[in-house]
Amino acid sequence: xxxxxxxxxxxxxxxxxxxxxxxxxLIEAARKAGIEIPAFCYYEGYSLQAACRMCLVEVEKxxxxxxGCTLPVxxxxxxxxxxxxxxxxxxxxxxxxxxxxxxxxxxxDKGGECELQDMVFRYGAGESRFTEMKLHIDEQxxxxxxxxxxxxxxxxxxxxxxxDEGMGVGALGLGNRGASAVILPNKVTGDNQHYLSCDxxxxxxxxxxxxxxxSGIYRYQTRPWEMNHVGTICTHCxxxxxxxxxxxxxxxxxxxxxxxxxINGEFLCIKGRYAFDFVEHPERLQSPLKRVGDRFExxxxxxxxxxxxxxxxxxxxxxxxxxxxxxNRTTNEENYYxxxxxxxxxxxSNIDHQRTGDLTTLLDALQGxxxxxxxxxxxxxxxxxxxxxxxxxxxxxxxxxxxxAGVRHHDTRVYTVTPGPVREDKYSARGxxxxxxxxxxxxxxxxxxxxxxxxxxxxxxxxxxxxxxxxLVRFAxxxxxxxxxxxxxxxxxxxxxxxxxxxxxLGPGYHPVDRxxxxxxxxLKASDLDVLWIVGANPLRNRALxxxxxxxxxxxxxxxxxxxxxxxxxxxxxxxxxxxxxxNVCGEVQxxxxxxxxxxxxxxxxIFGLIAREMKINVGIWQWQKMFExxxxxxxxxxxxxxxxxxxxxxxxxxxxxxVPSLIRPxxxxxxxxxxxxxxxxxxxxxxxxxxxxxxxxxxxxx
Amino acid sequence: xxxxxELETKxxxxxxxxxxxxxRSAVVPMLIYAQDETGYVTDELxxxxxxxxxxxxxxxxxxxxxxxxxxxxPRGKYHVQVCTNISCLLVGGEELYHHAEKKLGIGNKQVTxxxxxxxxxxxxxxxxxxxxxIEINYDFHHAVTPEKFDALIDALQKKHS
Ligand code: SF4
Ligand code: SF4
Ligand code: SF4
Ligand code: FES
Numbered sequence: 001x002x003x004x005x006x007x008x009x010x011x012x013x014x015x016x017x018x019x020x021x022x023x024x025x026l027i028e029a030a031r032k033a034g035i036e037i038p039a040f041c042y043y044e045g046y047s048l049q050a051a052c053r054m055c056l057v058e059v060e061k062x063x064x065x066x067x068g069c070t071l072p073v074x075x076x077x078x079x080x081x082x083x084x085x086x087x088x089x090x091x092x093x094x095x096x097x098x099x100x101x102x103x104x105x106x107x108x109d110k111g112g113e114c115e116l117q118d119m120v121f122r123y124g125a126g127e128s129r130f131t132e133m134k135l136h137i138d139e140q141x142x143x144x145x146x147x148x149x150x151x152x153x154x155x156x157x158x159x160x161x162x163x164d165e166g167m168g169v170g171a172l173g174l175g176n177r178g179a180s181a182v183i184l185p186n187k188v189t190g191d192n193q194h195y196l197s198c199d200x201x202x203x204x205x206x207x208x209x210x211x212x213x214x215s216g217i218y219r220y221q222t223r224p225w226e227m228n229h230v231g232t233i234c235t236h237c238x239x240x241x242x243x244x245x246x247x248x249x250x251x252x253x254x255x256x257x258x259x260x261x262x263i264n265g266e267f268l269c270i271k272g273r274y275a276f277d278f279v280e281h282p283e284r285l286q287s288p289l290k291r292v293g294d295r296f297e298x299x300x301x302x303x304x305x306x307x308x309x310x311x312x313x314x315x316x317x318x319x320x321x322x323x324x325x326x327x328n329r330t331t332n333e334e335n336y337y338x339x340x341x342x343x344x345x346x347x348x349s350n351i352d353h354q355r356t357g358d359l360t361t362l363l364d365a366l367q368g369x370x371x372x373x374x375x376x377x378x379x380x381x382x383x384x385x386x387x388x389x390x391x392x393x394x395x396x397x398x399x400x401x402x403x404x405a406g407v408r409h410h411d412t413r414v415y416t417v418t419p420g421p422v423r424e425d426k427y428s429a430r431g432x433x434x435x436x437x438x439x440x441x442x443x444x445x446x447x448x449x450x451x452x453x454x455x456x457x458x459x460x461x462x463x464x465x466x467x468x469x470x471x472l473v474r475f476a477x478x479x480x481x482x483x484x485x486x487x488x489x490x491x492x493x494x495x496x497x498x499x500x501x502x503x504x505x506l507g508p509g510y511h512p513v514d515r516x517x518x519x520x521x522x523x524l525k526a527s528d529l530d531v532l533w534i535v536g537a538n539p540l541r542n543r544a545l546x547x548x549x550x551x552x553x554x555x556x557x558x559x560x561x562x563x564x565x566x567x568x569x570x571x572x573x574x575x576x577x578x579x580x581x582x583x584n585v586c587g588e589v590q591x592x593x594x595x596x597x598x599x600x601x602x603x604x605x606x607i608f609g610l611i612a613r614e615m616k617i618n619v620g621i622w623q624w625q626k627m628f629e630x631x632x633x634x635x636x637x638x639x640x641x642x643x644x645x646x647x648x649x650x651x652x653x654x655x656x657x658x659x660v661p662s663l664i665r666p667x668x669x670x671x672x673x674x675x676x677x678x679x680x681x682x683x684x685x686x687x688x689x690x691x692x693x694x695x696x697x698x699x700x701x702x703x
Numbered sequence: 704x705x706x707x708x709e710l711e712t713k714x715x716x717x718x719x720x721x722x723x724x725x726x727r728s729a730v731v732p733m734l735i736y737a738q739d740e741t742g743y744v745t746d747e748l749x750x751x752x753x754x755x756x757x758x759x760x761x762x763x764x765x766x767x768x769x770x771x772x773x774x775x776x777p778r779g780k781y782h783v784q785v786c787t788n789i790s791c792l793l794v795g796g797e798e799l800y801h802h803a804e805k806k807l808g809i810g811n812k813q814v815t816x817x818x819x820x821x822x823x824x825x826x827x828x829x830x831x832x833x834x835x836x837i838e839i840n841y842d843f844h845h846a847v848t849p850e851k852f853d854a855l856i857d858a859l860q861k862k863h864s
Binding site: 170171172173174175176177184185186188189190 | 746
């Protein structure tokens, strides 16, 4: 490997001698030396704009003040960031920015965490010389999510750039000019009823330094300092974005990640940023239900637990037949506990969950290779990325964002093999259209290009399963370049479900079990099941249960199609209402922290524990920390460093490679095909996801 | 949407005159010429120009908003522009503009009821040597006095009565 030595230059900033790699922007060099050059339009990771003039500095021998955000450092440069001239320039800039600003801070969402307020407080003049009438423009609502209040806008172009470059959407632009310049959404109408057609991600709102862009979900809800902030993991797709929930009086009222913590930096899609509203949907179950004839009756928790435990014990004693279906969304601790309960407590191997990607075959096919699974960061850093059979921007928004950022920052080459047009076509090096089943053959068309790449990360969807996974790995091997993989899965803990052994043939850590049990489909088709216990899943949404006399217990948030078939329904807490860990699509373990509490519900782990206690069987203490400890000690690959997880970091697991004798039935593997605007059951109960114009979205439309 | 055969020929030639991949350079001239046929920049025209130049309609809207000579509302058959910038102002441009308002009975960027005239107060048109200057559609008129202005307007009015 050759490394070109980076030339460094020596310069002086405010009397401090510093060394910096040649080409570094002055604003960055100063920041590293602990000197703040104030800025509005400069934003790390996006193109340079030099629009706001807040970063003016004095450079000796230069005839006038220089723009610190676009000026590369040079040898011998002497910079003053706080001279009287600079101070005066900042005051002037701020005075101009406030010319038409309404100064309605008392009612502005941003008040208290506004960059303009902070700048004026620190660098501004105490008074304005303007006595002219302020130009007023009425506020506009562009979508259920995005509102624009033009007079507050300081025209920093951050929103335009984050949407265009970050999201790859390009839904925002600049209208008019001079004092009447405004931000425009992409649907401009002659009658001024402009609106947005976009991802509705809210990235533009969060990146706005002022209160010009506000969200329909959060606006006028609170003062920012009245919230508690809970860092946790998004409960929707499998990408595992860190989200910071703003909580007031036990209600979640905001989601964002402005502190850039976590694997996603500040990225979130509409689901992570706004679709927490299912938590308080009016149809949320808040009491256990018992079937009486063809209707449900509310019963107390004690009665519900007793009924379930009594039936379980009875069937167990009689040597009856159990079936257990686990969830793609419950925590690792809950999944681990559930499989232990099934296998040790009930003595059954009939345990499964809706598998959404063929991870087990991948792990088996990777025999003899370590470190062949990519992290979320790898998708960004990779020199080349190959996407097979997935509309990544719709189904895996963070991974798509990572690939886009790679293209922007270091020319990552993106290749796609998809059944239709995808957003990646806009910047991909090459794209091939292939119908499901034809992907592997279509790959041959890319062979020549791929073989020239120094390395590759392959992301593949559910169409690649069974033998196709092995064929994909063989193809990648034949390229003779380093390759890492991501097997794309649907939901927040789809990965943790397989890792924790919610499968009939493999226990935690992919240990084969002695007597494999029934798969999900087989359980639904079995007419002789005595008990079917379904946790956080809705398999009966479009299928029927064969067992007419099967006693069905369902734990869920809502009265789903599956819950309607239950004999006992137990109202569960969502991931935003519990503690534990989740494993994302890349096998990274992260901590979820309880943000809200919904009266009458219980976390699934507690429900399991209470049933076990009532049955007088010992499955373990139903505390997430105890279970996580057990997982770290016993589940292969999960011996992750505790401090990383405890401090909100992501720790990559290191599962087996090879020797996974899975009896996988490829036909049972299917992704739900969620888009940006759907998310299984929780998505159906999110008002914001259903309210946006773009909902429910469509895969492979290239948008 | 389609334009007159002459304009279509012009556009075809225009798109050829930029390097490949730079078709977006044609956005401004295309809008200017097309607006003469359509009267103003309609939503439909924006979509059409975007399609022909390979940009998003939002990008075309950004251009339309930037240039004051692209109009989002119908103008009169005769669009009267009066300069009140410095050179014209010094020799009566502002008075001329106020006179024009009275004569036509409309204000800045308004259209007469019969749709014949529209008025606009504009910045420098590059005719400082012959100030005060006005422009009616594409015709310049130099050293315009209120009397000369009335004569011009009356003549046009007569042509259409
Ligand atoms: S919500 Fe997201 S996609 Fe829509 S305009 Fe804002 S940044 Fe762009
Ligand atoms: S809306 Fe906000 S982010 Fe966009 S230009 Fe205005 S101030 Fe900047
Ligand atoms: S990309 Fe996935 S994990 Fe991230 S915010 Fe969206 S739904 Fe949540
Ligand atoms: S930060 Fe430099 S001009 Fe805006």
